[in-house]
Amino acid sequence: MSAAAERFDRLVAEHHGAVLRICRSILREEHLGRDAAQEAFLRLWRRVERAEPWPDRPLAWLRRAAVSAAIDLRRRRAPDGPDGTVSTVAPGPARATGATPAPGKRGTGAAPGAWRDAADRELFHRLEAALARLPDGQRTVFSLRHDGGLSLREVAAVLGVSTSTAKTQFARACLRLQASLGSDLEPGSEA
Amino acid sequence: MSCETHREELALRLYGELEPAEARALEAHLESCDACRAFADELERGLGRLAGAAPPEAPVPAGPWSTPAAEIVGAARPRWGRAPAWSLAAAGFAAGFLAAWLGLATPADPGAGTGPAAPAGASVELAAGVDPAGGFGRASAPPPAAGPGSLGRVGHLLAR
Incomplete structure (x- = not known):
């Protein structure tokens, strides 16, 4: 195995979880997240094949590749936006598939385990539906922060926006989720 | 405020x-x-x-992804493995066509279009520099040159 391939192997082993988590957070489905994660690593592998220099900061590069691959995939799955921009395309998995998300199917891939500990399946379903109703920008920022494991500073970096913009989008997403879910999230309400 | x-x-x-x-x-x-x-x-x-309740970690799924590097590289490998096959197919087809055109081939000549079956348009696709191992079956998206991908649209959206 060449030195480059060995280095690639190490990067995959080290960062696969983070990349997968980012992709799942955006796409909200396990298998789509895996596809996007693989695409992100393939983009790096193609650089290796072309003998291009390694990114100076491989994790930062991979995060951007993951977000890009996930957004590309989301856009291709919902090509009904009038202008093709993210703001009008892919208003969430529910509309993308034309079906109501099944409890425990969507989102379990984005946030396995921990969310289920905090809410029952019905609440989980409502959460995913509320997320799907968010504007794309807000949903992307919220998902990357809440499920993707990135700080808002890191979210801003991968999206190429200022930290204050990411904070504003995130805070507004939070307030909309709070408003749309109402008291559903409060302790005892899921019973 | x-x-x-x-x-x-x-x-x-x-x-x-x-x-x-x-x-x-x-x-x-x-x-x-x-x-x-x-x-x-x-x-x-x-x-x-x-x-x-935000999850601290995203577990790497078991199964084929337990060795993700091999999986990913394996997905890219056909690019190398197929190239000689395409080359042979194209060369065989071209040679057969040339032979027929020159009148040197008989109707029973096995070289006339009976080589390895190449998908229609495959040679055009390869000639255009399209990566046959492109992710998601996407043939038209070029790999990023300097960065991992364009996020300009997202940035534009968020800046509103």
């Missing part, structure tokens, strides 16, 4: 995303604003549960 802005800050505080100076200013406001204080309690009971 308006109550609406302070409520956005409350959401940021839930996730530990508030700067210390902002947090102090928010505390000062809460001391004097009953409505925001009530909202802070409501937010804590509601969205606060989500913030507290």
Whole structure:
């Protein structure tokens, strides 16, 4: 195995979880997240094949590749936006598939385990539906922060926006989720 | 600063995303604003549960992804493996066509179009520099040259 391939192997082993988590957070489905994660690593592998220099900061590069691959995939799955921009395309998995998300199917891939500990399946379903109703920008920022494991500073970096913009989008997403879910999230309400 | 802005800050505080100076200013406001204080309690009971439940890790799934590097590289390998086959197919087809055109081949000549079956348009695709191992079956998207991909549209959206 060449030195480059060995280095690639190490990067995959080290960062696969983070990349997968980012992709799942955006796409909200396990298998789509895996596809996007693989695409992100393939983009790096193609650089290796072309003998291009390694990114100076491989994790930062991979995060951007993951977000890009996930957004590309989301856009291709919902090509009904009038202008093709993210703001009008892919208003969430529910509309993308034309079906109501099944409890425990969507989102379990984005946030396995921990969310289920905090809410029952019905609440989980409502959460995913509320997320799907968010504007794309807000949903992307919220998902990357809440499920993707990135700080808002890191979210801003991968999206190429200022930290204050990411904070504003995130805070507004939070307030909309709070408003749309109402008291559903409060302790005892899921019973 | 308006109550609406302070409520956005409350959401940021839930996730530990508030700067210390902002947090102090928010505390000062809460001391004097009953409505925001009530909202802070409501937010804590509601969205606060989500913030507290944020998963710390994304487990790598078992199965074929237990060795993801091999999986990924394996997905890219056909690019190398197929190239000679395409080359042979194209060369065989071209040779057969040339032979037929020159009148040197008989109708029973096995070289006339009976080589390895190449998908229609495959040679055109390869000639155009399209990566046959492109992800998601996407043939037209070029790999990123300097960066991992364009996020300009997202940036434009968020900047609104």
